[in-house]
Amino acid sequence: MALVVALLAALAPATGSTTSGAEPSPAAAEVDVLPQAPPPQAEPLADRAILTLAPGADGAQVAQDVVEEARSLGAEDAAAVPLGDGDQALVLDGVPTEVQAQLRRNTQVRDVAPDLPLYPALAQTTVKVGADRTKVEGYTGVGQTIAVIDTGVAAAHPALVGAVVHEICFVDIQLGGCPNGTDRDDDPGAAAPPCGGDQGLCWHGTHVAGTAAGRPHAGQPGGVAPDASIVAIRVFAEDGKASSIDLLRALYWLNDEAGAFGVDVVNLSIASKDLYSGHCDSASGLLTAIRDEVALLRTKGTLVVAATGNADPGAVGKSAAPACVSNIAGVSATTLSDTRAGFAHVSSTTALFAPGENVKAPIPGGGYGTMSGTSMAAPHVAGAVAVLRQIRSVSPSVVLSVLRATGRPISTPVGTIPRLDVWAASQAPLAPPSATATHGDRRATVSWAAASPGIGGPITGYRITVKPGGAQRTVSASTRSTTFTGLTNGTRYQLEVRALNTDGAGAVRTSNLVIPKPPPPPHGFVDVAAGAYYDQPVRWLKREGITTGVGGTNRFQPDAGVTRGQMATFLWRLMGTPSVSTAHGFVDVSSSAYYDPAVRWLKAAGITTGVGGTNRFEPNQIVTRDQMAAFLWRLVKSPAGYPAHGLVDVPSGAFYDAAVRWLKATGITTGVGGTNRYEPRSPVTRGQMAAFLHRLARNPAAWVKVPVGQIPNTIVF
Numbered sequence: 207m208a209l210v211v212a213l214l215a216a217l218a219p220a221t222g223s224t225t226s227g228a229e230p231s232p233a234a235a236e237v238d239v240l241p242q243a244p245p246p247q248a249e250p251l252a253d254r255a256i257l258t259l260a261p262g263a264d265g266a267q268v269a270q271d272v273v274e275e276a277r278s279l280g281a282e283d284a285a286a287v288p289l290g291d292g293d294q295a296l297v298l299d300g301v302p303t304e305v306q307a308q309l310r311r312n313t314q315v316r317d318v319a320p321d322l323p324l325y326p327a328l329a330q331t332t333v334k335v336g337a338d339r340t341k342v343e344g345y346t347g348v349g350q351t352i353a354v355i356d357t358g359v360a361a362a363h364p365a366l367v368g369a370v371v372h373e374i375c376f377v378d379i380q381l382g383g384c385p386n387g388t389d390r391d392d393d394p395g396a397a398a399p400p401c402g403g404d405q406g407l408c409w410h411g412t413h414v415a416g417t418a419a420g421r422p423h424a425g426q427p428g429g430v431a432p433d434a435s436i437v438a439i440r441v442f443a444e445d446g447k448a449s450s451i452d453l454l455r456a457l458y459w460l461n462d463e464a465g466a467f468g469v470d471v472v473n474l475s476i477a478s479k480d481l482y483s484g485h486c487d488s489a490s491g492l493l494t495a496i497r498d499e500v501a502l503l504r505t506k507g508t509l510v511v512a513a514t515g516n517a518d519p520g521a522v523g524k525s526a527a528p529a530c531v532s533n534i535a536g537v538s539a540t541t542l543s544d545t546r547a548g549f550a551h552v553s554s555t556t557a558l559f560a561p562g563e564n565v566k567a568p569i570p571g572g573g574y575g576t577m578s579g580t581s582m583a584a585p586h587v588a589g590a591v592a593v594l595r596q597i598r599s600v601s602p603s604v605v606l607s608v609l610r611a612t613g614r615p616i617s618t619p620v621g622t623i624p625r626l627d628v629w630a631a632s633q634a635p636l637a638p639p640s641a642t643a644t645h646g647d648r649r650a651t652v653s654w655a656a657a658s659p660g661i662g663g664p665i666t667g668y669r670i671t672v673k674p675g676g677a678q679r680t681v682s683a684s685t686r687s688t689t690f691t692g693l694t695n696g697t698r699y700q701l702e703v704r705a706l707n708t709d710g711a712g713a714v715r716t717s718n719l720v721i722p723k724p725p726p727p728p729h730g731f732v733d734v735a736a737g738a739y740y741d742q743p744v745r746w747l748k749r750e751g752i753t754t755g756v757g758g759t760n761r762f763q764p765d766a767g768v769t770r771g772q773m774a775t776f777l778w779r780l781m782g783t784p785s786v787s788t789a790h791g792f793v794d795v796s797s798s799a800y801y802d803p804a805v806r807w808l809k810a811a812g813i814t815t816g817v818g819g820t821n822r823f824e825p826n827q828i829v830t831r832d833q834m835a836a837f838l839w840r841l842v843k844s845p846a847g848y849p850a851h852g853l854v855d856v857p858s859g860a861f862y863d864a865a866v867r868w869l870k871a872t873g874i875t876t877g878v879g880g881t882n883r884y885e886p887r888s889p890v891t892r893g894q895m896a897a898f899l900h901r902l903a904r905n906p907a908a909w910v911k912v913p914v915g916q917i918p919n920t921i922v923f
């Protein structure tokens with residue numbers, strides 16, 4: 207398993223940026239570094255490995271035994287020393303790969319994994335995740351600590367002065383060692399970044415630390431948690447080389463020392479070239495050892511976040527290690543327009559998104575640089591963890607659950623993954639997941655799903671407010687619905703629901719639009735039988751002025767086919783007869799026809815473009831079920847993201863496929879006669895049309911893309 211950080215090693219300076227060996231000057235204000243192709247597969251570091259012990263094994267005895275065996279096999283310089291202060295694992299030196307394989311036969315050895323090299327993988331982005339709002343409320347991560355395992359941190363940067371409370375370095379002697387010439391250094395400056403060569407290597411760790419917890423400076427607003435402390439852990443040599451074992455040594459050290467520094471979250475903006483579609487714990491002994499250390503950190507209250515990797519656009523549904531390790535929160539990158547960044551890996555194990563494109567943050571020398579990568583996304587989440595832990599000391603599992611529950615959903619090839627919103631996560635209790643209002647005569651009823659306490663205390667009740675009007679009611683924590691009476695029929699209302707705890711009211715969930723109305727009176731049509739499936743829909747059509755009958759008679763003709771001209775008129779009246787002066791351009795729609803204003807509006811609203819791309823509307827043609835689906839779907843602004851409909855006669859990719867998905871998901875259709883068929887080419891009768899429109903008008907879930915102000919007064923939810 208090649209732990210190759212494809213985030214910064216895969217990054218190259220933009221054209222015109224400085225790449226000299228000198229440390230960038232404070233005047234180096236902003237230089238773009240963008241993702242390129244990942245580095246080649248790493249080769250194992252010579253004669254070095256991590257040996258994990260079988261349960262119950264005596265580390266000292268195993269060390270003696272494997273050294274003797276390795277030397278008997280020709281590895282005369284073999285040595286074995288404990289990885290940390292305990293006996294869980296040994297570091298082998300002077301043991302060639304072929305000898306390592308022989309040592310796996312020892313019954314006291316769980317695994318021998320060859321060491322592999324590592325490569326290093328704000329203003330707009332902190333606002334994007336809501337950190338500007340949490341700062342106003344005083345939630346800045348004060349008293350919390352973030353460990354940054356990376357290329358090193360420039361502690362003297364004005365945005366980081368006072369933030370770095372401890373520095374330590376783990377770099378093997380084979381790779382050049384730490385600043386003090388050994389493989390461990392915890393003197394001041396031990397985690398200073400290597401700025402003698404590659405610019406990206408120099409910038410990386412400082413940029414990551416500044417994104418998480420940089421202080422406001424030089425007009426920059428600071429990181430997500432600008433008052434949090436930083437433990438800077440360097441695992442990269444001066445030439446950019448790093449060892450996977452040194453990463454494991456850093457995690458071992460954190461398990462020994464995290465309590466002393468109060469580490470709340472560990473940021474790993476590092477990632478392998480090897481990609482995995484699921485959890486990767488068992489892919490190698492090294493990843494198993496990382497899993498064990500991360501699990502132990504969790505029991506001590508420390509969450510580990512890691513970048514998912516980038517730069518391989520063909521790897522759909524996969525992410526890099528260690529983000530794919532169990533108990534690590536994998537973080538992928540979005541753009542500022544809330545789409546997955548083109549370079550960002552994402553898989554079923556990815557926990558969160560955060561901004562990772564063109565992130566501006568501190569760089570060595572006192573300036574600021576712009577970088578892109580999932581490396582830049584992960585520290586947004588690390589900072590958010592510090593903010594939430596400031597508000598209340600809750601477990602890593604609760605913190606991660608709240609961050610996921612409050613994030614903005616982003617669609618990906620592997621499903622919906624939330625994008626970080628720290629402000630929403632800081633509101634405790636959280637908003638109820640849903641609130642649905644229904645109408646009655648001078649009344650409205652609102653029902654809601656139980657809210658999560660988030661990082662707050664237990665929920666003690668709910669407060670419901672009617673807008674407009676301000677009528678308010680508080681109910682018990684077990685209540686899930688309430689009805690307000692005495693409202694004004696025909697007035698547009700929404701109801702706000704907030705959960706309560708001992709700290710006060712939580713975030714608000716606003717219901718759908720609701721308009722109180724009395725039941726519709728009889729329609730008076732002699733050909734619509736009481737109790738017919740379209741009887742109540744026709745009553746509603748008549749009351750709302752959507753129909754007056756056929757030709758001014760007392761007949762509705764429910765079994766007659768509905769023409770395209772009639773369909774246009776029904777939809778136009780449903781939406782309140784909006785006026786459009788623009789000509790439609792259809793040669794077969796006379797300006798004197800009753801449906802002319804309706805067709806003008808249909809064309810202007812993008813609901814129709816004509817028949818087959820021609821300049822004809824065919825107003826007398828009978829509407830088919832596929833056309834009706836497309837008309838209704840476009841009417842509500844073509845919502846997407848619905849699951850497969852399961853109807854065997856609706857081909858994937860047909861012009862009405864997405865529309866039928868929406869119809870099925872919202873319950874407007876269930877198919878024909880309870881079958882798995884939709885019969886898209888069948889004609890639509892006027893009775894069927896009435897039923898479809900009525901279901902649409904009663905279903906707030908069908909209108910999710912339509913702004914509240916554009917939902918017509920004809921609705922009955």
